[in-house]
Amino acid sequence: MSTTVREVVVAQLRARGMTTVFGNPGSTELPMFRDFPNDFHYVLGLQESVVLGMADGYAQATGSAALVNLHSAAGVGHAMGNLFTAWRNRTPLVVTAGQQARSLLVGEPFLMNDRATELPRPYVKWSCEPARAQDVPAALARAFHVAMTPPRGPVFLSIPVDDWDRPADPGFDPNPRPLGATMRPDPYLAEALRSALDAAERPVIVVGAEVDRDHAFDEVVALAERHQARVWAAPLSPRCGFPEDHPLFAGFLPAARGPLREALTGHDLVLVLGAPAFTFHVEDEGPLLPPECSLFQVVEDADTAAWTPLGTSLVGGVRATVAEILTRSSPAPRPTPPPRERLPRVSDDVLTxxxxxxxxxxxxxxxxxxxxxxxxxxxxxxxxxxxxxxxxxxxxxxxxxxxxxxxxxxxxxxxxxxxxxxxxxxxxxxxxxxxxxxxxxxxxxxxxxxxxxxxxxxxxxxxxxxxxxxxxxxxxxxxxxxxxxxxxxxxxxxxxxxxxxxxxxxxxxxxxxxxxxxxxxx
Structure with a gap:
């Protein structure tokens, strides 16, 4: 008896631990769930944007790609707002959507997604409708690797409704291949950063979401303490990258050029870890940094590094980069910056x-x-x-x-x-x-x-x-x-x-x- 595409995909998902499915099914998705496995968990959302949001939270909290199942064109359209958010969050998601039967695609059948792979762009890393039913498991394997490779993000697969019961490629191995994802920066630039950081008189560190995503929390704390450097949260950062009760924590940088420049005044080196330099919300004029202040950036995304307007960008993982700098950095003693001013407690007279x-x-x-x-x-x-x-x-x-x-x-x-x-x-x-x-x-x-x-x-x-x-x-x-x-x-x-x-x-x-x-x- 031949093995179907669905059976191979189920084995593949089980081997990757992707047994939780977030979805809102329609007619073109039902064959995917024939004989739904008892060890799988289907999390139902009553609207596709809710489905995407739940999967986003789940993937961020587990640190691994989550599986999402949406309904053809309309369902993907409903989910686009939170798909955009997942793209900005760098959340690894494997998003699947049903497509009409291949035998009907020569016409314009009801529920057909005429441009299935184009609809979710540009907010997915990869988008594919496999050319043959037998290619679905291989496309899913590629999708997982693309989603999990830094910078992580969502990917999209459009799967025709009649693919699931087709015979699978007998040569496909559903067991996952090892995935190496540690990114190390250029050693020459890493040494330049170490040297500049050691020589700086008043360095400051700006932390972004990648610090948390890359599990670099402790390393960044150690770096800040070794250099007695103030630490700011990057503008609009969606994760916590430094303990906000730490004496070196300075607060949250504003998302406007002038106020940000003012906050960084007095420093001669700015080290941005795991964030753009910088995310702004309102237009403003003037230079990006105070006079006589240099900038270094460590970021996993080469595109983000490319649009950074000045300074030196290292493309690599925050944790690996900071750990490497810590092994060799030896700064001269610096005075401890004054702590952040604490607000007095408010009274309980009015519910504010x-x-x-x-x-x-x-x-x-x-x-x-x-x-x-x-x-x-x-x-x-x-x-x-x-x-x-x-x-x-x-x-x-x-x-x-x-x-x-x-x-x-x-x-x-x-x-x-x-x-x-x-x-x-x-x-x-x-x-x-x-x-x-x-x-x-x-x-x-x-x-x-x-x-x-x-x-x-x-x-x-x-x-x-x-x-x-x-x-x-x-x-x-x-x-x-x-x-x-x-x-x-x-x-x-x-x-x-x-x-x-x-x-x-x-x-x-x-x-x-x-x-x-x-x-x-x-």
């Missing part, structure tokens, strides 16, 4: 964002992970809720909304032993509210904290740059988020007053089911 974040910092379990999508609340979060461990903070690198709520579900599925907190804006929550149903269905005890300030308040503040007093379309009122949570199978609690906050948080953290706190802030 500052009080919410301060209380969340007090009450959340030590090992908890925070997934954030609350743009207006981010400043208060950075001031009041420090992250001090690797892989303890995730947010969206793209600026798109609708990622945080499903990503928290995916993180919780990947890390069942760690409490997960989703810190969400009221407006952004509505982009992917269906994720609450998936959280309830999967039984993951995520604490969803929805910060209700009555709309897209981040845009109100941003509008001032354009001298707009009140932009249109930013008011979002009259939604009972706790009621929505209850209707989807979660616990829903409403918090309107300061004296209700602590008890609500404690109830949520003690719960074994997903709980949403609808927090009205002033």
């Amino acid at each position: 964002e500052a009080l919410l974040l301060q209380t969340l910092a007090d009450e959340r379990p030590d090992a908890s992970i925070v997934v954030e999508e609350a743009p207006t609340t981010r400043v208060a979060m950075q001031a009041r809720l420090p992250f001090v461990r690797p892989e303890s903070f995730f947010t969206c690198a793209s600026g798109g909304l609708g990622h945080g709520m499903p990503a928290a579900v995916g993180v919780a599925l990947a890390r069942p032993a760690q409490p997960v907190v989703a810190l969400l804006g009221d407006g952004s929550s509505m982009y992917s509210i269906q994720a609450l149903w998936s959280a309830a269905r999967e039984g993951v005890p995520v604490t969803f904290v929805v910060v209700d300030n009555g709309g897209y308040a981040a845009l109100d503040g941003f509008a001032e740059r354009f001298r707009i007093s009140k932009p249109v379309g930013t008011s979002v009122t009259g939604i009972d988020y706790a009621g929505l949570a209850r209707d989807m199978g979660c616990t829903g609690l409403t918090v309107r007053w300061p004296d209700e906050l602590v008890s609500a948080l404690r109830q949520a953290f003690a719960s074994t089911v997903p709980t949403l706190l609808h927090v009205h802030v002033h």
Whole structure:
């Protein structure tokens, strides 16, 4: 009896540990799941953007590629927002979508994706519709390797509906090949960086998401301490790359040229680790760096290094590069920079964002992970809720909304032993509210904290740059988020007053089911 394409793919996925499937199936995907294996887990999302977001969180938390199954053209279209976010997050995803039967593709059948491989571009590393059914397993093997090779990212496969029951190539081996992914920089440039860092009088380090993704947290701390260098978080970094309670931590660089240059004034060398140099959100004028300040960058993506406007870029892994520098660096003694100024605690008279974040910092379990999508609340979060461990903070690198709520579900599925907190804006929550149903269905005890300030308040503040007093379309009122949570199978609690906050948080953290706190802030 011949082995089918589906049977080989199942064996292949099992050998790679990819037995969790995130999906929202349609007619052209059903044959993929004939005789669905008992050791596989299908995580259902009620909308394709939710599916992508859950898979993104899961892949980031596991550190390995996650499998996503979408429905033809419309389903891929629904998922594009969070596919863009996965691209910016450098998240390894293998995204599959159904295609109409090959025998029908000469015409224009219903549900056909006419340009299947073009639709998800440019936000995938590789896109393929195999020429033959027998090529599907080999294409999947290539997709996994491409997704996992630095810089990591999503890939896409379009698979015709009638491929799954075709005979497989008898010569294909479903067992995975070893994947070597350690990237080391040019040794000449590494030595130039070491020499410049040792000779600098006032070096400063800027850390980005790659520090966390490359498991370089401890090495970067050791480097900063050896050189007594201030450490800034890169503008809009989506991960925690340095303990934010460390005496050398300086804070978060602004995403504007002038304020960033001012923050770096007084330093003679800037070392950017695992981040662009730099990500800006608003236009500004003037030089990138203060006078007489040089720049070195260590980044895994050659494209990012190529557009860095000045300085020296080393293309390689952060961990390998920093570890190599640590073996040979020997700087002269430097004075310890003054610590970052700490804000005084706020009073509990009024339920403000500052009080919410301060209380969340007090009450959340030590090992908890925070997934954030609350743009207006981010400043208060950075001031009041420090992250001090690797892989303890995730947010969206793209600026798109609708990622945080499903990503928290995916993180919780990947890390069942760690409490997960989703810190969400009221407006952004509505982009992917269906994720609450998936959280309830999967039984993951995520604490969803929805910060209700009555709309897209981040845009109100941003509008001032354009001298707009009140932009249109930013008011979002009259939604009972706790009621929505209850209707989807979660616990829903409403918090309107300061004296209700602590008890609500404690109830949520003690719960074994997903709980949403609808927090009205002033």
